[in-house]
Amino acid sequence: MINYKRYQLANGLRVLLQEDPSSPMLTLCMNYEVGSKDELPGRSGFAHLFEHLMFAGSLHAPNFDQLIQLAGGENNAFTNQDMTVFYDILPYQNLDLGLWLEADRMQNLCIEPQPLQKEKRVVVEEFKESCMEEPYGDLWHILGDLAFKEHPYKRPVIGENFEHIEAASLEEVREFYENYYCPNNAVLSISGNIKAEEVLERVEHWFGHIPRGAVKRPAYAAEPPQLVGRKKVHRANVTDAALYMAFPAAARLETAYYLEDLLSDILGLSDSSLLVRQLVKQQKLFSELDVYITGTVEAGLFVIEGKLQEGVAIEQAEQAVWAALEEFKAQPISEEQLQKLQNNTEHNLLFGEILPFQKALSLGYYELLGQAQLINEEADYYQQITAKQLELQAQFLFQQEKASVLYYLPKA
Template sequence: MKRARSLSVTLLLLLSLLPAHAAQAPVALPGVERITSVEGINEYRLPNGLRVLLFPDPSKPTVTVNITYLVGSKHENYGETGMAHLLEHLLFKGSTKHTNVPKELQDHGSRPNGTTWFDRTNYFETFQASDANLEWALDLEADRMVNSFVAKKDLDSEMTVVRNEYESGENSPMNVLQERVMSAAYLWHNYGKSTIGARSDIENVPIDRLQAFYRNYYQPDNAILLVAGKIDEGKTLGLINRYFGGIPRPQRVLQANYTTEPVQDGERSVTLRRVGDVQGVVAAYHIPAGSHPDFAALDMAAEILADSPSGRLYKALVETKKAATVSGGTYQLREPGLAIFDASVRKESSLQDARDTLLATVDAIASTPFTAEEVERARARMLKNIELLLNSSDRVGLQISEWAALGDWRLLFMNRDRLRKVTVEDVQRVARNYFKPDNRTVGLFIPTDKPDRAEIPGAVDLATMMKDYKGDPAVSLGEAFDPSPENIDNRTQRVTLPGGMKLALIPKETRGDVVSASLRLEFGDENSLNEKAIVGRLTGQMLMRGSTQHTRQQIQDELDKLKARLNIGGGATGVTATVETVHENLPKVLALAAEILRQPAFPATEFESLRQQTIASIEQQKSEPDAIAMQAFQRQMNPYPKGDVRYVATFDEQIAELRALTTDDLKKFHTEFYGASNSELAIVGDFDTEEAQKAVGTQLAGWKSPKPYTQVKNPYRRIDAVNQS
């Protein structure tokens, strides 16, 4: 694989900067109704029913246009499964005024982006801020709303793509197992049907039914248009009214869903037998809608159970080697959804033991209540993620689709408020109420007698709940930054520290006082790294799992306290650390990153856990067509001899080398190669340059690389095509 030697400050800026904006006052436009305003987002409604959300952010050099239609797979009737997803594909096949949508997107610096879920479908594009680009995007979405071709020839030509998506999902046993569990969990509601649909429906859907579905749901009164980024609110609202205002409100009336899933009256079981190398177990519990007051506490309960490494399931299954991995979470839906937990189990381990342990851990909540420490840890992480999300207008612009689909986009902020107020008693209460044996469906990928029913609340009265909701004040302002190469070059301060570390610094005002950094250490050469590919990769993966001063959990807890994200990882030729935090915490986060890089502990338990997870992942890939094809491609493109650091090992070779590794091997590699003599650090955002230089200089400037460094190149060569089967 080719590896870039030097850090691109421009790329870091474009990908990492979080924006800031001054909240613009809501504007008035004849015939356009102003609905509400929360935390810098203003809502309007056009006479035809189109809801408009405007989120100005002058610090962002781009604009995101995201239109959400309140239609998803749950709205499909018998014989129509997969129709919402099919329609998403066909809207990129052209409309009356925009006959080649993919080309237009490419010409404007964007690409086809659309997603389909149970409650909604959305289309979005992000492009360089300009009047011409904005008018083009609004004209495109307005024309696609009512003038898309939805033609039989396009359906036929797109069928191969959709069929490949279907087959890709079918090649993942855990994906199929979760679909089977959801299908068994829902007797009547359409949440039990996968969004991709049934193969027979996909391949045989009549075009007239698809066109009728389009005409019924793709209308202004069933859509929410959001424009976020570098916009003038008054001008943008006028443009929206120009392009969308002429679309008439439809005469039809959308029928509300009246199918209510009955209370589950006993544990249900699913067994899946398919080709595969890793066993799996999935457990699903019915929970209220994402808008319900209980949802925040349930989300926190799922976080406490499934988090790694502090989660109860992780400790009960992964640390005891009963499972290789665990995960879990809640389905945030408009109507009652699910909380799902799963574990992957190596063939050598007992699937039944893993199943019993997973269920027993959830059941034990009744006798072993959640602690204040568990709740506060989950709260810190969840609120951190929300806070960092809200500091980026483009992220908010896309996340709004999920909350709007629940019935009101302001639920994004109300859910945050609820997380702040959740108590230990709340989390314990909802877990006991909903995580009952008779309320679950359990699935096994191979290889209850007394009812204890859970009443699932219906949809809440959102109008009453939102009546007096105000939200928080808008966050701190940032500057409008010119991302041109000339301005970036002028604003960049370049420094070389004693010892050779190169710094590129761009101090600037950002939304929420955010600062981002990226550090790259390079080491070794083609000769010294011979036979070091696997040990180098695992060394990089182990760094975040504990230092001599902090355990893995303590590192995570410290990052949550510092409102920071820190990712460190790499391979045999180098390691990269990326940081995202706020102004006042940057020195502490840099110090923590330096500690992790210089003083890794390589704890034996964490090493064994990582090794088992890695082996399980490789074993799973051995039966996945995509993974097999990718490895064959990489081996063909990198024809280096075995032992060369660029050599691509087979699955079996990787497993054999992983089994032979010890923590001493990792410690030796770190001692022999790691150092900061050949390193580059870029920092962009709200920070003090002298303070940052001092922090970096104190921690890393004197850390010399033990071995000489020469970039390991992957030169151009002719690669002959092969046909393998």
């Protein structure tokens, strides 16, 4: 059981505090409820751009990284479709420094022509290197567009193209910042050698005066049900053919999410998993194979992907995947296998939240979902799953009319 305390300031900032006297360090996470799905059409990549801009300096702290490092800490950030997260790991004595820095860049980020142009160049270069030069780097530009027809999850987090970032005006960037980077769109989660009541006073001191923001999100259409299978062939400068099969998956807070998470483990977690054992080890059709869910807040994707062995026809590989899935649907997992998998999942959840860093990240994430208590409840959700539920979910999920299949092939 992870004990924590939850507060909310008058300006809307949600605060999650977890006391862990076992560590000399603390982790401070600033979680903003803005991701790539919140971007306007034609202005993709803004959330990721701000992941960079937030380190470019604020009114009272022109060099964020240097101040953290001089205090014996480290920091980083990440962006996904639903949120942007910044974290600082510091000796607990330097909590005030972390709070001051995060509050300053929440209210006083320096969005000026010179730093903006610098970060735009960095982001554009990252786009070119990761999406245009790396093998399979454009995968999510293709697969996302194939699997989603309406929902903004079709756009990659890094952006649809680098021209959107190049064309971003100073006014547009400032508007994005003022709309989303405000206390009522954020969660502050802290874990470490702290006293909750004392820390809350410091949080109120540094953040309490920051005004609420408007937080106007663009409207977007719900993704319609997929009724017909989709297939696309893409050729690029790669050496190995790859197969990608994506199925519409449950939203993060739906019961089916937990079923599909276990299904992905059954099919592709390890060398003994069904698809890996059959298609990599036994039939030797794939050199590597992975199965995962995207785990997005709204309905996402269940993905099976693998690189083919040389000389294997991609149509043969796809047929083998379908055959294995049909076999699994007809012969579901035994109760003994399920219990072993459930115990392994519970072990990973518990041991994945030992350090203050892990607990602060999880508390912020669950609070953004609106259910901070999940940090203590999710293991029970997995334990309650039955083999029959997994069987029915597999039959519902793995249907050819629901599949978006991508053949990613070397150029002829």
